[in-house]
Amino acid sequence: MLEERGLPTTALALVLPQVQNTRPPRALMTPFMLGRPLGEPNDAGFQRRVLLQALHLLEREDGPVILEHFPDDNPSWLDRPGWVPAVTLPPLGQYNGGAAWEAAFRAELSLVLPVWDRFRARFGRTTVGLAGQPPEAWPGFAAALLDGALPTVPSHDTSALAMRFLADDLKALYGEAVQADGGPPSARQIDQWFWYATVAGQLLIALRRVAMESDNNALKTVGGRFFVPTPFVPK
Amino acid sequence: MARLDDIPEPTRTAVANIPCPAFESTPFVAGPALSERRVAIVSSAALIRRGDKPFPFGSGEYRAVLGTWDNADILMTHVSINHDRSGFQRDLNVIYPIDRLRDLAAERIIGSVADTHYTVMGSTDPAAMVEAADAIAAAMHADNVNAVVLAPV
Numbered sequence: 001m002l003e004e005r006g007l008p009t010t011a012l013a014l015v016l017p018q019v020q021n022t023r024p025p026r027a028l029m030t031p032f033m034l035g036r037p038l039g040e041p042n043d044a045g046f047q048r049r050v051l052l053q054a055l056h057l058l059e060r061e062d063g064p065v066i067l068e069h070f071p072d073d074n075p076s077w078l079d080r081p082g083w084v085p086a087v088t089l090p091p092l093g094q095y096n097g098g099a100a101w102e103a104a105f106r107a108e109l110s111l112v113l114p115v116w117d118r119f120r121a122r123f124g125r126t127t128v129g130l131a132g133q134p135p136e137a138w139p140g141f142a143a144a145l146l147d148g149a150l151p152t153v154p155s156h157d158t159s160a161l162a163m164r165f166l167a168d169d170l171k172a173l174y175g176e177a178v179q180a181d182g183g184p185p186s187a188r189q190i191d192q193w194f195w196y197a198t199v200a201g202q203l204l205i206a207l208r209r210v211a212m213e214s215d216n217n218a219l220k221t222v223g224g225r226f227f228v229p230t231p232f233v234p235k
Numbered sequence: 236m237a238r239l240d241d242i243p244e245p246t247r248t249a250v251a252n253i254p255c256p257a258f259e260s261t262p263f264v265a266g267p268a269l270s271e272r273r274v275a276i277v278s279s280a281a282l283i284r285r286g287d288k289p290f291p292f293g294s295g296e297y298r299a300v301l302g303t304w305d306n307a308d309i310l311m312t313h314v315s316i317n318h319d320r321s322g323f324q325r326d327l328n329v330i331y332p333i334d335r336l337r338d339l340a341a342e343r344i345i346g347s348v349a350d351t352h353y354t355v356m357g358s359t360d361p362a363a364m365v366e367a368a369d370a371i372a373a374a375m376h377a378d379n380v381n382a383v384v385l386a387p388v
Contacts, residue, residue: 008264009385023261038328041321041324051336064261127323127324
């Protein structure tokens with residue numbers, strides 16, 4: 001759409017069928033995961049290779065359409081052998097009712113938050129910041145939803161939106177904490193840990209179930225689509 | 236979370252078959268050598284500055300991402316939960332390569348980096364984004380941009 005308006009463009013492409021359908025004037029097809037157009041975090045050399053190959057398409061005169069392929073997977077595509085999560089957690093239990101979930105989640109957060117602080121100190125950043133409430137308030141909010149209430153926070157218009165962004169923040173906080181030390185694990189390793197070994201992951205699965213049974217259509221929609229990725233929805 | 240080949244069905248098919256606009260023509264705008272290009276980024280990650288309202292689902296709006304913003308204050312509000320976030324958590328540049336562009340400008344490989352970049356909500360119907368495209372293009376022309384890196388997530 002921008003090229004039609006007189007601007008030369010070059011696209012970092014992640015989904016081949018979409019490139020084949022839309023036929024952008026110039027595209028660099030990469031083999032990276034969705035969510036990583038530059039491939040590898042904290043690897044300026046790798047990112048530079050990707051970006052330069054895409055930029056050099058702007059100098060070619062044999063288009064349209066120009067489609068090149070980036071040849072390499074990003075290094076952390078493979079699982080990191082011997083990776084140990086930076087957070088050590090006790091085995092999961094069985095939790096019934098909001099109060100039990102709240103206590104278990106609060107206890108887990110007390111172990112995760114100090115490690116998250118270490119991540120923030122190391123990387124100088126956090127992507128947590130959408131929920132409109134601090135982590136200490138999350139267990140009570142989630143427990144209220146589990147018990148059928150529709151709590152809200154000032155920064156979001158509805159309970160459904162508040163829970164959607166709390167889910168985003170919760171996954172971000174755990175994803176950051178577990179990466180506090182060492183080189184990057186694969187995304188698969190982080191997902192497996194979060195969805196199978198944490199109270200927080202199990203809590204989101206429980207919240208999804210409650211949301212989808214709710215009479216509140218917004219919560220039903222948000223719960224079904226935005227809490228748990230498809231591979232981790234219990235069969 | 237996974238690259239396309241590793242997303243289980245039915246999500247993989249849904250992503251692969253997202254309706255895409257069929258453009259009647261394929262424009263191709265020529266330009267000078269890379270060393271004379273002023274480069275801007277367009278990200279589909281629905282980026283916001285910390286404290287701003289997230290993009291609503293399905294929004295056709297665009298927002299500016301200023302070059303003066305601290306990387307640590309840039310958050311992603313893209314609606315999909317099937318995108319990996321772990322790379323972005325460690326490094327903004329894995330979705331929005333602003334520091335890499337600055338490196339290339341410092342080495343004179345590209346001419347310069349635009350003052351302002353732009354972001355939209357990916358997975359939005361392109362028909363809802365015509366006004367956004369008009370506005371982004373006008374602003375880029377005013378900033379003398381002559382190269383755009385499209386960075387979908």
